[in-house]
Amino acid sequence: MEKLRTPKNIFVQGPISPIKIANSIANHATKTDIGGHSIFLGQVRADEKDGGTVRAIAYTAYEEMALQKAFEIREAVFSKYPLTCMHIYHSLGEVKTGEICLFVFTSSKHRKAAMQACEELVERIKAELPIWGKELVDNDTSVWKENT
Amino acid sequence: MVLTIKVFGKISEEIDQMEFSIENPGNVSALIEKLQAQFPQIQELKYAIAINHQLAKPSEDIPDGAEVALLPPFSGG
Numbered sequence: 148m149e150k151l152r153t154p155k156n157i158f159v160q161g162p163i164s165p166i167k168i169a170n171s172i173a174n175h176a177t178k179t180d181i182g183g184h185s186i187f188l189g190q191v192r193a194d195e196k197d198g199g200t201v202r203a204i205a206y207t208a209y210e211e212m213a214l215q216k217a218f219e220i221r222e223a224v225f226s227k228y229p230l231t232c233m234h235i236y237h238s239l240g241e242v243k244t245g246e247i248c249l250f251v252f253t254s255s256k257h258r259k260a261a262m263q264a265c266e267e268l269v270e271r272i273k274a275e276l277p278i279w280g281k282e283l284v285d286n287d288t289s290v291w292k293e294n295t
Numbered sequence: 296m297v298l299t300i301k302v303f304g305k306i307s308e309e310i311d312q313m314e315f316s317i318e319n320p321g322n323v324s325a326l327i328e329k330l331q332a333q334f335p336q337i338q339e340l341k342y343a344i345a346i347n348h349q350l351a352k353p354s355e356d357i358p359d360g361a362e363v364a365l366l367p368p369f370s371g372g
Contacts, residue, residue, distance in 0.1 A: 189372045206371070209303055209364055212348040237371060249372045269372065277345070277364075278371030279304035291305040292370040 152225075154218035157235045158210065162246035163188075171234060175254060181231050183258035185265035189249030191242050199286035203243045209277040210239075220271045228264040230255050235268065237278060248280075296359040304367040309336045324353040326363070342367045 159167075168188070175181055194201045217235060225233065232254040242248045251268050255261040273294050280292035298319045307313055320329050323344050331338050344351050345364045357363060 207303065208371070209301065209345070209366065212345060212364070215348050273372040274369065276371050277303065277366050277369055279367065280370045280372075281304075291308075291367070293368060294370045294372065 152218075152222065154214045155221075156214065157217050157237050158208065158213075158239045159236050160238075161240050162238055162242045162248065163236050163250045165247070167236075168247070168250055171250075171252060175232065178231060178254070180256060181254045182256045183261045184252065184254045185258070185261040187249070187251040187265050187269045188247050189269075191244045191246055191248055193244040194282065196282065196284045196288070196290055199284040199288065201244060201282045201290075202285045203241050203283045204248065204280040204292060205241045205283055205289075206237070206239050206248065207279050207281075208237075208239060213237075213276045213278055216276055217272070220268065220275065224264050224268055224271075227267075228253075228255065228260040230260060230264055233264070233268070235272065237272070237276070241283070298357065298359075298361065298363050301362070301364040303364065304370075306337055306340060306342055306365050306367050309340065310334050319357055319359055322353075322357060323351045323355045326357060327353070330365070340367065 191204050230253055234252040236250040238248040251265055253261045253265040282290045282292050296319050297316045299314060299316055301314050302312060320326050343366045345366055346357060346361050
């Protein structure tokens with residue numbers, strides 16, 4: 148019987164730790180039908196702003212809608228590509244420059260499905276999830292981030 | 296009937312509220328008109344409106360009791 152999938156929490160308070168990412172990779176060692184993983188990590192960049200440099204991004208979200216939308220995207224990408232696994236994590240709250248704020252992880256029998264699905268997920272997450280980043284600048288000002 | 300509107304990101308900062316109540320004007324374009332009058336500071340800002348967690352078109356009716364939200368452009372990731 149096919150497993151009924153329901154919305155999962157994608158949010159992590161604060162940065163996504165490298166240990167969480169390493170553990171997530173390790174957890175797939177028993178799934179021996181996987182032949183390729185694709186991982187995207189979004190990192191907070193120290194952009195130059197008027198009068199200062201970005202020191203962190205504070206993320207907020209319309210959580211209920213974001214989780215519903217993430218679920219719809221997950222289902223659409225699962226039905227488009229032959230994937231074994233898919234994991235999505237996004238930070239909420241403050242994430243300092245150099246820290247990880249987005250972790251997308253896809254696994255498949257063969258590399259192409261994993262890579263294409265990962266790219267599509269990242270693009271859709273950035274375009275469709277109601278999440279907002281406020282760049283905190285080191286001169287105590289802030290700028291609402293705009294995705295390019 | 297009164298609607299509760301959730302507000303996020305820059306819009307929430309501009310109007311200094313996370314949530315407010317407004318009489319349901321019937322549909323999305325009427326709501327936008329009402330918001331522009333009540334909050335002149337957001338007239339120039341871009342935002343979408345969600346009804347019950349789905350993005351709504353201007354012609355869409357707003358059912359009483361719906362969860363309505365003002366969403367500035369997304370900037371996750």
